[in-house]
Amino acid sequence: MSYRIGLVGKPSVGKSTLFNAATMNDVPEGAYPFTTIDPSVGEAYVRTPCAAPEFDETCQPSVGVCEDGTRFVPVKLVDVAGLVPGAHEGRGLGNQFLTDLNETDVLIHVVDFSGTTDSEGEATEGHDPREDIDFLEDELDAWYLDILEKGVRRYADKQVEDIDPEDVLGEQLSAFGISPAAIKQTILAIDLPVAPLEWDGAEKEALAREIRKRTKPMTIAANKMDTPAAQDNWDEITTDPAYEHLEFVPVSAHAEKALKNAKEQGVVEYTPGERDFAITTEDLPAEQEAGLEQIREFVDEFDGTGVQQVLETATFDVLDLKAVFPGTASGNWTKGPFRDCFLLPADATAEDFAYHLHSDIGDGFLHGIDCRDDRQVGADTVLDHRDVLEVVSTNQ
Numbered sequence: 097m098s099y100r101i102g103l104v105g106k107p108s109v110g111k112s113t114l115f116n117a118a119t120m121n122d123v124p125e126g127a128y129p130f131t132t133i134d135p136s137v138g139e140a141y142v143r144t145p146c147a148a149p150e151f152d153e154t155c156q157p158s159v160g161v162c163e164d165g166t167r168f169v170p171v172k173l174v175d176v177a178g179l180v181p182g183a184h185e186g187r188g189l190g191n192q193f194l195t196d197l198n199e200t201d202v203l204i205h206v207v208d209f210s211g212t213t214d215s216e217g218e219a220t221e222g223h224d225p226r227e228d229i230d231f232l233e234d235e236l237d238a239w240y241l242d243i244l245e246k247g248v249r250r251y252a253d254k255q256v257e258d259i260d261p262e263d264v265l266g267e268q269l270s271a272f273g274i275s276p277a278a279i280k281q282t283i284l285a286i287d288l289p290v291a292p293l294e295w296d297g298a299e300k301e302a303l304a305r306e307i308r309k310r311t312k313p314m315t316i317a318a319n320k321m322d323t324p325a326a327q328d329n330w331d332e333i334t335t336d337p338a339y340e341h342l343e344f345v346p347v348s349a350h351a352e353k354a355l356k357n358a359k360e361q362g363v364v365e366y367t368p369g370e371r372d373f374a375i376t377t378e379d380l381p382a383e384q385e386a387g388l389e390q391i392r393e394f395v396d397e398f399d400g401t402g403v404q405q406v407l408e409t410a411t412f413d414v415l416d417l418k419a420v421f422p423g424t425a426s427g428n429w430t431k432g433p434f435r436d437c438f439l440l441p442a443d444a445t446a447e448d449f450a451y452h453l454h455s456d457i458g459d460g461f462l463h464g465i466d467c468r469d470d471r472q473v474g475a476d477t478v479l480d481h482r483d484v485l486e487v488v489s490t491n492q
C-alpha cells in the first residue's frame with residue numbers, strides 16, 4: 097500500500113501550486129506504479145539516504161529515483177478540494193470533502209501565512225492565519241463529535257446486551273480507521289472512565305478531539321513565506337503556546353514551482369529539497385535571473401523551498417513512518433540491487449515486513465537477516481528506519 101498525504105486548505109492559499117510543484121518530477125516514463133486518472137491524486141516523493149553505497153552497490157530503483165545517494169520514495173499526494181470556509185454561517189464542511197479526507201493517512205494544512213486571503217479565499221490584507229488553523233481543527237472536531245455522539249446514543253440503546261462500549265463506538269467510528277482497542281486506549285489516555293453514559297459534553301468534546309488528532313495527524317505548510325508579512329506571522333504564531341501541538345514548516349510553493357520549471361527548461365540544476373541550485377545558462381533574461389537570485393536567498397535562509405520538507409515532516413515526524421530496504425545478506429541480488437524501499441509504520445516488525453513483501457507468505461516466515469551485520473532477526477523485532485533486511489521463509 098502507498099501512504100496518502102492529503103493537502104487541505106481554503107481557496108487561494110497555494111494548494112494547487114504546492115500540489116503541482118510536489119508532483120512535477122522528472123521520473124523516467126513508465127516508472128510510475130500507477131497511472132494518474134484522477135487529477136487530484138499525484139505522486140510525490142520523500143527523501144531518505146540510500147543504503148546501496150554502504151554495500152558498494154549501485155541501486156536500481158523500481159519506483160522513484162536515486163540522485164547522488166538520496167533515494168526518493170513515492171507517496172501519494174491528494175488534493176482534497178472543497179474546504180468550505182465560513183462555518184460561522186452554518187455551512188460546515190462539505191460531504192465530498194469529508195469523504196475524501198477519510199482516504200488520507202495524514203494531512204498537510206496549507207495556510208497562507210502572508211495574510212492576503214480572507215476566510216473565503218478573497219484578496220485582503222492582515223488576515224490572521226490562526227483563524228484558518230482554528231477553523232479547520234474546530235470543524236474536524238465538530239464532525240468527529242457528531243459521529244461520537246451517535247455512537248454514544250447507540251450504546252445507550254444497546255446497553256441491555258452487555259456489550260463493551262469500545263465495540264459500539266468502534267463500529268460507529270470505523271470510517272476513521274480506528275479500532276475498538278485504540279478507542280479504549282484513547283479514552284484511558286485522557287483519563288475518562290470507559291463508561292460513555294457518564295461523559296458530559298466537555299468530556300465528549302475532548303475525546304472527539306483526541307481521536308481526531310490520532311487518526312488525522314496534521315502538519316502546517318506555512319505557505320507564501322517569501323513575503324515579509326508571512327515572516328512576521330511566522331515569528332508570532334510558531335511561538336504562540338496555543339499552537340505547540342502542531343508542526344510548522346516554512347514553505348514557498350512558488351519558489352519550488354519556479355525551480356522545477358527552470359529545471360525542465362534546462363536552465364538550472366536542482367535536486368528537490370536542496371538548499372541550493374546552479375544556474376547552467378549564461379544568457380538568461382535579466383528578469384528571470386533576478387527572480388532566481390531571489391529564490392536563492394529564500395532557499396538559503398529557509399533551508400530549501402519547504403515543499404520536500406513538509407512532505408517529509410508529514411511522513412517521518414507526524415505519521416512516524418520508517419523506510420526499510422529489502423536486501424540480501426549473500427550479496428546475490430536476483431533482480432538488481434536495492435530495487436525497493438518501503439515505508440512502514442514505526443512499530444512494524446520483521447514479520448510485518450515479510451507480510452508486506454510477500455502477502456502470501458502464510459506462516460512460512462522463519463526469520464530475517466540484518467544485512468548490515470548478518471545477524472538473525474526474530475519475528476517480533478521492531479525494525480529501524482533505513483534497516484536493510486532479508487526475509488527467510490519456507491517458501492524459498
Ligand SMILES: Nc1nc2c(ncn2[C@@H]2O[C@H](COP(=O)(O)OP(=O)(O)OP(=O)(O)O)[C@@H](O)[C@H]2O)c(=O)[nH]1
Binds near residue numbers: 107112113321322348
Ligand atoms: N507569494 C507567494 N504566492 C503564492 C505561493 N504559492 C501560491 N501563491 C499564489 O497564491 C495564489 C493562489 O494559488 P493557488 O495554488 O491557485 O491556490 P489554491 O489554494 O490551489 O486555490 P484554489 O484553486 O482556489 O483552491 C496564486 O496567485 C499563486 O501564485 C507562494 O509560495 N508565495
